[in-house]
Amino acid sequence: MVLALTLAMACLAVSTALARPSLEMRQRAQVISHCIVPGTAALTFDDGPYEYMYEITSMLRAHNVSATFFFNGENYGCIYSPENARRVKHAYDQGHQIASHTWSHADLTALSLDKISNEMQRVDKAIEKITGATPSFIRPPYGLYNEKVLRVAAARRQSIVLWDLDSGDSLNINISAQKSRYDQTLRRHPKTILALNHEVYPSTVHSVLPYAIKQLHSAGYRMVTVAECAGLSPYHSRSKPAHRDSSWHC
Template identity: 55%
Template sequence: MEVRWDSGFNVVTRCTVPGTAALTFDDGPFQYTNEVVAMLKAANAIGTFFYNGKNFGCIYDKDSVDRAWLVYNSGHQIASHTWSHADLTTLSQDQINDEMYKVENALTKILGISPAFIRPPYGKYNDLVLQVASSRQQTVVTWDFDSQDSAGASADAGKNLYSQLIEKHPDTILTLNHETSDGSVRQVLPFAIQKLQAAGYRLVSVAECVGKPAYINVGPPQARDGSWTC
């Protein structure tokens, strides 16, 4: 379902293609990226990675660039999570635009892509945020299942939440996970993948689960230069 607000902007809150589940990972690139990609590959699953520019590290750092390329070349979706993970509802229009532009610009330089989806930090947005996102041709995405890893939930608690979700067997699932949590990556994720696939869900990107393109534009990446700084 897409929720259409009175302001006329769309917010994706759940997948719309029956039988799909979207595993999403916020706050990267991070040191556990390679492990996440390996698990998804082993399960023939596709994930979606919502990237910051400067949060846990700088997206222009060599390690971050290498991780972003691994994700992209492995067929996963990359989307925006803003530059610095600020609460967009506290910012002016120019500040919101800057938070969106800077990470999009980085992804264009590094990978040659312009993401069509953005997840606002903390899932918080208002009409101004939606207006700016729309002007940038982006769709705002939230979730309908939170693994609670960012709130400090233990791995066992995360597994229990996934078990409870799958027992209800909704038509579709749009998850929130963080690749910055070792417990989430190393314990909850393999459990979730196995349980979701056993329940018959296809693990696909957010773009596929709502039937929209992942990127506004795809072109050649740029060579590293002096502008690649945070």
């Protein structure tokens, strides 16, 4: 009788543990919508890697500016292609922060837990293979997230990054209007700025970015990565990049 009762209690404990979400999956990821280090501005670029990478990094280097690139796995081309892998590695080697923008730029709020996890895991693995670093930040496409996204990101020990200044380049507003968004923000002179831009638009690269850098410098901001402006580590780990093999494909 005692043995039977003990076995029954053990089975109940196991079934309860299986039904209960893990501690990590019950936690919610930190959401970063602004910087916390006074006097900093973080320029961020979504949707790459793309062909304007070298122009962007050249401009950033000329002004001694660090930035953050949120990369997709397969959006504007495959991240594993030789050209795009070189762009990712170049940005990393230049000292810029590399982070996740998910694999396919899907609306994560419309996906199941498993599919959300897959969107995050696949691009993280690609970034790790190419650079050797495992990112600790993710920006959900369109800035959309829900409870499931927060739980999966927490389980992956990643912070979700939004913004407090949208340049508007993805909204197809004209160059003057994009510059005006920076001007309007700078007239308020907030303590910090976290700016959303996109790597894939020529107007951003050739017109808005140089203007933004000049205005932010003139206003006295120090342009840094998201990790720096949030006082956090950009990566969970860093090691040597992997050698290209048959797994490098989309």
